[in-house]
């Protein structure tokens with residue numbers, strides 16, 4: 025039974041989101057007796073160093089940490105206000121269970137555990153092991169990500185575990201693996217200021233990776249040229265040397281068009297190609313037809329822009345290419361990334377100072393979260409679950425029979441579809457708010473309602489946790505020890521500042537207790553999360569993402585270590601692919617020819633406008649945490665629909681009017697924001713909000729065949745001017761899905 | 765190395781408001797930000813500009829204060845009003861060419877950015893310039909800024925006929941020596957404006 029126990033407004037009244045505005049203990053001054061805990065911001069993959077001010081087991085404020093090399097004290101507003109999630113009035117402090125018609129009631133841990141374990145056993149014995157699924161998240165520490173993978177494979181023996189990194193890094197990761205043979209940003213950020221040309225594609229750096237801004241501006245002070253591809257002129261694009269307002273889904277036109285010109289004008293590194301790559305001839309053949317004119321039609325920008333991009337990129341002595349969700353959230357997301365990476369390898373500008381490539385991770389542990397084995401097709405150390413050798417090694421580490429390890433399971437979207445189809449009956453979820461973050465939100469809600477049993481581990485009652493039968497009160501990042509891996513591939517330490525309040529527990533303890541009660545106590549008895557890391561080290565040993573040489577002590581001493589770090593004493597590997605040595609068994613990079621194809625849903629007469637979605641600087645992902653912090657909500661209180669004045673005029677929509685954005689799947693009513701900084705054929709709605717304010721009511725569930733990432737960045741919509749909604753959802757506070 | 769100074773580079777600003785939020789974390793006025801971010805014309809562009817106190821050499825706010833409540837420290841930092849003196853008249857609020865002083869009705873007193881005097885006077889950076897992720901706000905030595913930036917710092921302003929010198933520097937292109945602010949008509953006719961550099965539709969002209 026996973027329907028809402030009472031209407032959403034009633035749940036909002038009790039569990040929020042409410043806004044936290046004043047820190048624990050009031051706006052107190054710094055005092056002598058407080059301690060400063062060096063840790064990291066949890067609100068994006070930059071993982072900025074920050075010091076939390078702690079008094080009497082309460083986080084009361086922050087102090088910049090200027091010695092941490094990545095951000096040197098810099099923070100975005102999310103980092104500045106991150107400490108306000110501590111001591112939050114909405115915090116879950118006890119396990120709770122659903123009560124039909126009443127909401128939720130507090131229960132004891134023992135009772136909660138009995139129910140969860142009983143339901144797991146009932147569902148698995150009735151419908152089979154795979155009928156119970158696990159959904160996890162890429163904001164979990166490495167330790168927890170590892171534990172969730174082991175929990176699914178050993179304690180539940182279900183094939184069906186996947187994570188919300190499926191919405192984030194999987195296209196970039198798959199492309200990188202295909203071309204480079206490894207899945208990680210190739211360079212430390214310190215290489216960015218040394219590059220003479222930078223190409224950033226589909227990356228709203230100012231809002232989603234704010235710290236990277238200073239690295240790019242520093243490159244420009246050193247004389248670098250900046251090329252930006254984005255349908256919107258974002259703040260980083262404003263001062264670019266070349267801003268290419270590409271049509272959503274048209275990126276391959278720019279990349280292949282550039283490569284066409286590079287080859288034509290001899291701006292490729294023939295020697296490097298000869299010695300360190302395979303497949304160049306097919307690649308060259310494939311871009312023959314991508315003349316500037318042909319490319320221009322695909323990209324939806326003037327041919328001169330593509331020529332100029334090639335002229336800036338081609339002859340430069342050093343270069344850095346970076347991309348993010350803008351090119352990755354497509355049914356051809358992997359192809360988009362490979363087309364971009366081809367430009368890096370063809371010029372041989374990789375693996376040395378000032379020459380590099382990076383994918384900008386979005387989620388807190390976007391990098392580490394995809395290495396430790398919580399993906400449906402993966403075992404720890406970025407190992408492959410269908411590779412017999414890999415299975416044997418991990419089975420050995422876990423002390424189980426290789427045959428007992430499940431095979432590859434369903435990825436996030438097919439997994440939710442299997443719930444909808446009644447094939448999966450039970451679900452445990454942690455660190456994932458699919459009701460807000462997955463595309464086609466109405467479908468996701470319907471799916472959750474069909475579950476026989478749903479349990480969530482969470483610290484707030486997220487929009488998804490509202491559908492749960494039992495919610496287990498878990499821990500915030502600052503309430504536990506662990507590690508994450510930042511955007512560069514640098515493994516860093518998160519330190520415990522305070523203990524979980526009242527009866528809330530560290531997440532890993534909750535998982536271990538469930539596993540124990542399922543009969544696997546011997547495999548899940550860790551005295552602390554440090555021992556989980558010790559096991560992770562061994563499990564990753566010899567894998568691609570090898571952490572074996574890292575210990576918490578080493579991480580503490582060094583401000584982090586880059587994987588691979590195969591031996592204790594190994595300095596770690598900040599820069600990959602030095603001397604043209606790539607990750608494939610043949611040591612070469614493999615060029616991947618890419619052909620453009622249309623997106624799953626292209627605009628047509630009925631739905632003539634392109635909707636693209638994304639983020640704003642003051643909110644993090646589904647907003648479970650950041651929609652509860654007053655200052656961050658004040659900054660951007662509601663979603664909006666950015667549209668060009670030409671498009672707005674066509675529909676008689678003025679700035680600030682309400683507009684209904686409607687696709688074949690659902691709609692969202694928000695304020696119009698009429699701006700000249702977006703393509704006239706495209707509108708943009710940020711996705712952090714729930715219910716009737718969710719951009720994902722409109723988005724498309726279609727996925728990339730290789731990475732299984734959903735196509736968030738393009739679907740077809742129609743627009744109409746709307747009246748101010750006045751229903752019960754609209755009347756909620758803005759952070760809960762209301763409008764003002 | 766000379767002592768640290770404050771530099772603003774508007775061209776770097778990405779409008780994130782980390783500065784505004786961090787200002788509210790400064791011990792002397794925790795909970796209230798003393799600075800703000802200007803959004804120039806969102807319809808036209810994404811340009812934003814942070815506004816901290818520029819710490820004028822001869823502060824107009826102090827000149828117009830009937831109660832002599834605004835004092836400058838020996839090192840040139842213009843302070844918030846002195847509680848026993850300020851009568852809350854808001855002359856300073858209206859006179860400041862940068863729109864900095866804030867009248868706080870709760871305490872019936874003017875408060876303003878004091879460059880985090882509690883921090884900067886003990887060798888720390890002001891909050892905003894520590895966190896600013898773009899380097900639009902930077903607190904460092906003159907040598908360091910000259911070594912790492914293409915633009916040059918100036919601290920001389922001309923508002924119409926009025927000349928103002930400030931403790932805070934702004935980064936400008938090399939050929940500029942002074943920031944000249946002409947009086948402009950805000951709602952001017954479109955034809956009087958220069959070609960629109962940020963209109964994406966114009967960039968795509970000629971595409972079907």
Ligand code: SF4
Pocket residue numbers: 065066067068069070071072098099100101102103104233234235
């Ligand atoms: S959200 Fe990201 S950029 Fe902002 S402070 Fe946190 S880690 Fe840094």
Ligand code: SF4
Pocket residue numbers: 825828829830831832833834845849850851852853854855856857873874
């Ligand atoms: S508000 Fe206070 S500080 Fe400002 S001018 Fe009036 S008396 Fe002086």
Ligand code: SF4
Pocket residue numbers: 776777778779780781782783784801812814895896897898899900901
């Ligand atoms: S913190 Fe820096 S980049 Fe952000 S708004 Fe302030 S000045 Fe601009």
